[in-house]
Amino acid sequence: MEKVLWISLFLLCAYCLIPGVMSLVFGFGVFRKARARREVAFTFDDGPDPDYTPQLLDLLGKYKIKATFFVLGSKAEKHAELIHRIHREGHLIGIHNYVHQPNWLLAPWKVRRQINRSVEIVERITGERPIYYRPPWGLLTLLDFRLRRQFRMVLWSTMARDWKSKGSLAVKKRLLKRIRGGAVILLHDSGTTWGADRDAPQYTIEALEEVFQEISLQDNQCVRVDEMMQLHEQGRETQVHMGKRLLLFAWMKWEKAFHLVFRVKPIDVQNRFLHVRVRVYRGETIRLSDGEEIRRGDRIVELHFDNGLLYAMATGSQSPVQLAIKMIRATEQVMPKILYYILQHPSFPDIKGVYGVSLIHRGAKKFGFTLGELPKGILSFFTRMYLRMLLLVLHPSGKQRLQTNARQLIPKTIAMSTKELLRRYSREIENPSGVEQDCSLSPSS
Known part of the structure; x- marks a missing residue:
């Protein structure tokens, strides 16, 4: 019995805990933040919501900000007009499973079924097939890494814990304290998932009104996740190029010294x-x-x-x-x-x-x-x-x-x-x- 328990614990760690820690903490196999100085990416999970998503879209339009929405397939199916509006107004749409269930509690084939169903729904509404995926609660299993063949896996570098109704001031303080160039910011435009307060998105939207004003004063730029990824690749190429030039310079100096000696x-x-x-x-x-x-x-x-x-x-x-x-x-x-x-x-x-x-x-x-x-x-x-x-x-x-x-x-x-x-x-x-x-x-x- 004890042997069976140890084997079960080992399999649990190998399948869930280790992949989860590797991705959430170390960013293995996922995109969390970028090499960027001024750009930040706002992302919104768990929608679309008929009460709060329209308000959020109005606010984003007011400040001419493009964001990324990781939507639930079940809600996208019910509120196709909101998915259409998100797409029409130039925001990026990613997948957040069909319902808000952690992958750790789902069989691998059920995870794939949820994702594929959600993809088909969004593609039918917008005409574009989404390729960005964020698992609920950011929890990945070992087999989820196979999804990288089809999807870009996106987590986050900054969160405001906005799923609880603690007022707009708390959300604003957390955001302004933690936002840096290259940040991928996790927020929510729906409060109907387990553990969230139904009215929490209202405080998020109120906080963002002031956060967007502050960001514009700091000369930061808000971009979609796909644009942030592109900036990240450009920054990495520049860094590699500069590193190679420095290495080349050092090598030439070494060679000159070798020839002299x-x-x-x-x-x-x-x-x-x-x-x-x-x-x-x-x-x-x-x-x-x-x-x-x-x-x-x-x-x-x-x-x-x-x-x-x-x-x-x-x-x-x-x-x-x-x-x-x-x-x-x-x-x-x-x-x-x-x-x-x-x-x-x-x-x-x-x-x-x-x-x-x-x-x-x-x-x-x-x-x-x-x-x-x-x-x-x-x-x-x-x-x-x-x-x-x-x-x-x-x-x-x-x-x-x-x-x-x-x-x-x-x-x-x-x-x-x-x-x-x-x-x-x-x-x-x-x-x-x-x-x-x-x-x-x-x-x-």
Whole structure:
């Protein structure tokens, strides 16, 4: 018996309590408030009511305010003329079930039946199918989250507890104290539901007369929930864009410091597409396609893309194809200059080849590079994370590419022997203009 009780409590928590807390308290899966400075959204539940809804509509019209009404299907069916008026006057209509019963006390199929019936009633009256839904008392179950496929779930950020007859002054004080930009305000235009006082909406309407005056003085703007959602998305995009710009700025500063500390310099002062440093190779043996090998202790030229230039190329390209063409052309121009740099370097006889690690390796074989897998281990893991973060920062569609092309975005080693460079590009080097000839870039070890 005790075991059955514990199982029942667990199922109750999983089905009702946890989803309810997640949505009401943390806003999971629902819209509660927006990133907005001046806009607020007034919403009215439990109507339409033949006594109070017309008064409320008159008041909204007087102040030229658009609001959102979450209506009960049973009342909409009885008072079709009010639904028609709400729609005609430019307000948004959402669904609040057919009757005011909490979803926690209804079977999932009954919730769906109530919603669908209400939708059909409103659509028949207005000609538009409502897609916004607020559950009674804001209580959602686990299965209610499936409704997100068809509806935008809307709760609230501010309430005035106006379902009780405590006078207009109490409602006014609560509203003026709690209204902020981005607020979604819960009010009621009917007092016939369980727990409400029948005359409570009268005090709400009286309070709103003064609240609307105060809001206009504060230069706030009242909008519908759908308009608030749109503002929220715009604000989120702006915030993400600003955050990305800040991250990019910090990344570029980090890269500049890295180049300074490790003496990484551009191969071409006029075209900074590629940066290099000479160092001793410390990794596992790399077997190249021409039969040569780069072994631990060999001196190599390490390759680094200029990420600032890559970002400029990416943002200046109208499509991935255009970006790819730009990179191919830049690589074609820089390859002979890599060879010239090696030939002019004091350590030339000891430089075995060039080496780098990059996500950008498609088409590298065309230029003579051998592609290899990164050895498994901590270094490989952090290299992958670093390069993926770099793509997220630099590429305008970096997040989408990481989500859709995750399997393709695997960093690989790219390497080529000095002999292969000579074979392929020796005819193209005649002291290429702009090549860095400052031999102070000494080998690191």
